[in-house]
Amino acid sequence: xxxxxxxxxxxxxxxxxxxxxxxxxxxxxxxxxxxxxxxxxxxxxxxxxxxxxxxxxxxxxxxxxxxxxxxxxxxxxxxxxxxxxxxxxxxxxxxxxxxxxxxxxxxxxxxxxxxxxxxxxxxxxxxxxxxxxxxxxxxxxxxxxxxxxxxxxxxxxxxxxxxxxxxxxxxxxxxxxxxxxxxxxxxxxxxxxxxxxxxxxxxxxxxxxxxxxxxxxxxxxxxxxxxxxxxxxxxxxxxxxxxxxxxxxxxxxxxxxxxxxxxxxxxxxxxxxxxxxxxxxxxxxxxxxxxxxxxxxxxxxxxxxxxxxxxxxxxxxxxxxxxxxxxxxxxxxxxxxxxxxxxxxxxxxxxxxxxxxxxxxxxxxxxxxxxxxxxxxxxxxxx
Numbered sequence: 001x002x003x004x005x006x007x008x009x010x011x012x013x014x015x016x017x018x019x020x021x022x023x024x025x026x027x028x029x030x031x032x033x034x035x036x037x038x039x040x041x042x043x044x045x046x047x048x049x050x051x052x053x054x055x056x057x058x059x060x061x062x063x064x065x066x067x068x069x070x071x072x073x074x075x076x077x078x079x080x081x082x083x084x085x086x087x088x089x090x091x092x093x094x095x096x097x098x099x100x101x102x103x104x105x106x107x108x109x110x111x112x113x114x115x116x117x118x119x120x121x122x123x124x125x126x127x128x129x130x131x132x133x134x135x136x137x138x139x140x141x142x143x144x145x146x147x148x149x150x151x152x153x154x155x156x157x158x159x160x161x162x163x164x165x166x167x168x169x170x171x172x173x174x175x176x177x178x179x180x181x182x183x184x185x186x187x188x189x190x191x192x193x194x195x196x197x198x199x200x201x202x203x204x205x206x207x208x209x210x211x212x213x214x215x216x217x218x219x220x221x222x223x224x225x226x227x228x229x230x231x232x233x234x235x236x237x238x239x240x241x242x243x244x245x246x247x248x249x250x251x252x253x254x255x256x257x258x259x260x261x262x263x264x265x266x267x268x269x270x271x272x273x274x275x276x277x278x279x280x281x282x283x284x285x286x287x288x289x290x291x292x293x294x295x296x297x298x299x300x301x302x303x304x305x306x307x308x309x310x311x312x313x314x315x316x317x318x319x320x321x322x323x324x325x326x327x328x329x330x331x332x333x334x335x336x337x338x339x340x341x342x343x344x345x346x347x348x349x350x351x352x353x354x355x356x357x358x359x360x361x362x363x364x365x366x367x368x369x370x371x372x373x374x375x376x377x378x379x380x381x382x383x
Contacts, residue, residue, distance in 0.1 A: 034093075041092030046151030049103075052144060053088050056114065059137050060085040063122050063130060070125040077125065080117035087113055096153050103154025104161070104219070107145040114138060149189075150219035161219035165255040166247060170209040170229055172240075173263045176370075177209030178231065180320040181240065181262065185214040185227040195226040195244070207276075224248055229260040236274045236322030237368075238267035271330040271363040274322035279375040280342070281315065287341040288315035288375065292323050294332045301339040301355050309337070327365040334360035340376050352376060 039057075043050030060081045067078045088110050095106050115138055123131060150161050166185050170178045182202035186195045203211040216225065225247035233239030240262035247256050273292070281288045291297065291309035299306050311323055325334070337357045344352040354376045363369045 035086075035089040038090050038092035038097070041096045045092075045096045045153045048144075048148065049151050052141065053091065055137065056088050056110070056141070057085050059133065060114075060117075063117075063126060063134060066127070066130070067122050067125045071121060075121065077117055077121035080113055080120055081122065084110060084113035084117055095156060096151075099156040102156035102159035102161075103150045104145065105158040107141075111138075111141050111145055114141065147221055149221050149223055155217070161217065162254065164214070164216035164218070164220060164225055164247070166214040166216075166225055166227060167255070167257045168205075168211050168214070168227060168229065168260065169257070170205050170260045170262060173261065175261075177205070177207065178240070178262055179205055179207050179209065181205040181209070181229055181231040181260075183211045183214075183227065183229050185216075185225055187216045187218045187220070187223050187225050190222050190224050190248075192224075192226075195228055225256075227258055227260075229262060231262060233265070234321045235318075235324045236272055236320065238265040238270070238272075240264050266366070268366045269327050271325045271327075271365050272322050272368040273325060273334070273336070273360065273363060274368060274370050275318060276370055276372045277375055278373070279377075281340060281375045283342075287339065289313070289339045290315075290318060291337045293335040293337065294329065296333075296335055297337045297357055301337060325363055330363040330365055332362060334363065336360055336371065338373075338375070342376060352378070354378070 039050065039053060042053050064078060064081050067075065067081065071077060087106075091106055091110065094100050095103050118134055118138060122134065126134065150159075155161070164187060168183050168185070170181045170183065172178045181204070183205060184195065184202040188195060203214075205211050214225075214227075227245050227247070228242050229244075230242035231237060231240035243260050243262055245258050245260065247258070275290075280286075289302070290313050291301065292311045294310045297309065310329065313323070335357055337355065340354040341351050344350050356377060358371065358373070360369060360371070
């Protein structure tokens with residue numbers, strides 16, 4: 001008689017069971033890759049935020065071991081630890097990739113989940129040195145969220161960052177609006193005290209000494225706005241050295257007005273004649289030319305025979321500049337003559353031409369003569 005041991009038989013297997021395990025493994029792998037790419041997005045945006053996120057994940061894993069041993073899988077403290085780690089791992093997708101939520105409120109949600117996990121039972125389940133680690137990390141997260149600026153690309157709904165708006169007005173040492181001055185403002189970390197002047201990024205003041213409002217959408221925490229104002233030397237001035245002002249806004253952005261007074265470099269050997277012009281003369285098809293004479297002008301404007309002006313410039317050459325007059329010249333009687341040609345009116349009418357001569361007189365070295373003109377001036381015409 002033979003006996004068959006039923007325990008040695010090959011029991012049939014459910015084919016769906018193997019497929020389910022494979023799908024679970026593939027899903028877990030896909031979730032892991034997704035989380036890794038999300039964490040990488042945080043590192044790309046901010047090395048500090050990425051390092052803090054790795055610290056949170058490691059700390060949660062270390063704290064989770066004693067919590068599991070004491071409370072098991074089905075416990076609120078462990079669930080909150082896992083949830084805080086998952087929220088942190090997905091923050092790159094939530095904040096920096098899709099901008100579903102701004103960085104600062106997302107960070108406060110993470111802080112809340114982590115602190116709630118500590119209070120719900122993690123604190124009582126760990127030993128003394130882990131208590132110190134957990135407490136220090138919680139304090140670090142809260143402090144960083146409250147003080148550090150939002151990383152670049154962290155904008156989104158519920159954003160707490162306020163805009164900065166900086167209005168700048170520039171005058172010279174005499175209180176007159178300073179035109180064509182360079183203004184450069186930038187938001188930097190508070191420990192940065194220098195903003196290098198850059199003519200390519202600077203804005204230029206208008207006739208009123210103002211520039212368009214500077215606007216910054218950066219989180220102002222731990223940041224200051226530095227504004228540099230200067231004016232480079234040209235034929236109308238000896239140059240104005242840079243002046244710097246700071247805007248502090250520890251509680252948020254806001255609108256600020258800055259007033260700058262620039263002092264020109266000494267120019268004891270030269271004088272300047274600058275023109276403050278108003279009128280309708282700037283179109284490309286208009287003509288506006290200037291001649292500076294040492295003595296009363298002779299001949300017709302632009303005549304090449306006979307006496308010639310000391311200097312001649314077009315409007316495009318004199319824009320924002322003027323005439324630089326050495327000491328030996330400025331003491332003479334100076335005359336300015338200009339030629340204007342523009343539309344004579346509506347319809348088919350001849351162009352309007354205007355030649356005018358203005359007596360300047362002497363200009364002493366170290367000084368400036370500002371001449372205000374309205375062009376064209378139809379009150380009189382000189383041939």
